[in-house]
Amino acid sequence: MSAFRDRYGASPLHLLLVLASFALTLYAGVRLLRGDTVGVLIWFVGAALIHDLLLLPAYSVTDRAARRLCRRAPKDGGSGAPVRHGPSVNYLRVPAFLSGLLLLVWWPLILRQVPHYTAATGLPADVFLGRWLLITAGLFAVSALCLLLRMRRSGRSVQPE
Missing domain, CATH: 1.20.5 (Single alpha-helices involved in coiled-coils or other helix-helix interfaces)
Known part of the structure; x- marks a missing residue:
């Protein structure tokens, strides 16, 4: 077993899972390309x-x-280089990523690119842009609230990593 691990670099279970994922990908590719x-x-x-x-x-x-x-100037006036807030940028990244993911999945409806959507489902097609914008605003608002709570709990500004 240790000779296999030394030669392959991981356990036999890892190799089995990689081969199974390749087999599943091959199966999905064959089914997809059949059309x-x-x-x-x-x-x-x-x-x-x-x-x-x-x-x-x-x-x-x-x-x-x-x-x-998300940078700020140092308070001690030391080197003069700005101190970065490592984790605070994630309060922008996470809502932006989720909003972008929603846009990627639902862009035909958000941008009104689906003809006859109302006739097929009974839902109006013109509400999705507004709803997406509200969800995006909500995501950023919740993220800002989390950042403010974190800052308040620490008693000072967000600590750099």
């Missing part, structure tokens, strides 16, 4: 390109801006 193979492949390549060329730089710049907003 419109070219369309699915174009969608995957397009999604990868859009993510890597547009979305990754956009949310990297956004995260850098959020981290810059």
Whole structure:
């Protein structure tokens, strides 16, 4: 057993789980590609390109801006370099991520891109943008409340990590 672990780098159970996940992925891929193979492949390549060329730089710049907003000047006047609040930026990241995830899942309804939605379900299609904006505002409000409670509980500003 230790020779296997030394050679593979993990336990046999790990190898079994990795092989099972590959088998499940292969099964799902075969089932998915049975329909419109070219369309699915174009969608995957397009999604990868859009993510890597547009979305990754956009949310990297956004995260850098959020981290810059969460800096403060040192009180002791020591080195003059700003002290970062490590965990406080997460109070922006988490609601932004959840809001983006909701937008990703429901964007056709939020942006009114689904024709005849009302006829199929009986629900009006024009309420989703407002609801998404309210949920987003609520997520940021709850996050801000959590940050304020954390600051109050500590008796001072948020401690850097």
